Structures are given as C-alpha cells and as structure tokens.
Amino acid sequence: MSEASQTESNGAVRVAAVDDVPPGETLLVSADLLGTDDDVALIRDDDGTYYALDDTCSHEEASLADGWVEGGAIECPLHASTFDLATGRPQCLPATRPVRTHAVQTRNGEVWITPDRS
Secondary structure (H helix, E strand, O other), rough: OOOOOOEEEHHHHOEHHHHHHOEEEEEEEEHHHHHHOOOOEEHHHHHHHHEEEEEEEEOOOOEEHEEEEEOOOOOOOOOEEEEEOOOEEEEEOOOOOOOOOOEEEEEOOOOEEEOOOO
C-alpha cells in the first residue's frame, strides 16, 4: 500500500489494498506491522475470500506465504502439508498442529487484519 498502515482501537491493522492480493495468491505481512510473534500470510482464496494465518508451518520452518492456494486450503512448500484456511487445522501429514488464524475484514477497498494475540 502506498499510504502508511493504520491501527484501529480494536486492534485491526490496515495491511493492503484489496487489489494487492489477486485470487489464489498470498501476501506476507510482517510481524512488526501487526505486533505479533510471527509473520502472517494474507491469503485470497480462489473465490475471493481473504484469510490470515500465521506464516510459519507448524511442522517445519517454512513460509506458508510461499505455498499454493486451492480449494479452501494452503499447501506448505516444504513438505506439502495443507492447512484449512478458515481454521488453520492441518489436513494431512506431516503437520499435526494447527496454525493460528486471524480475523480479516475488507472495507472501502482495503484489507484489515485483527491479530489473534492469544
């Protein structure tokens, strides 16, 4: 985004314009911007829905933002574990632990993430 990011009182952070992430693609959002422990993968599913997951695969140190998006899931580029975009739950081995999800909203052409700080 060309403008500086904004944070709202409820913790939502403006991270991108809706057109910054085409359907089926991802965008890496830095932990520093969000105030989280891990970078976040902002994902736009093939149907245009946005999701946000912690970027690091729960099996190995791989970036999910480098993975492939298809059918409501993202596939880790390292060992091909897939994670449900809505829940963060692994759908196949070798990953067995979920990744944290974050709330995403779109409004006025912008994408906002409210980080889960639990």
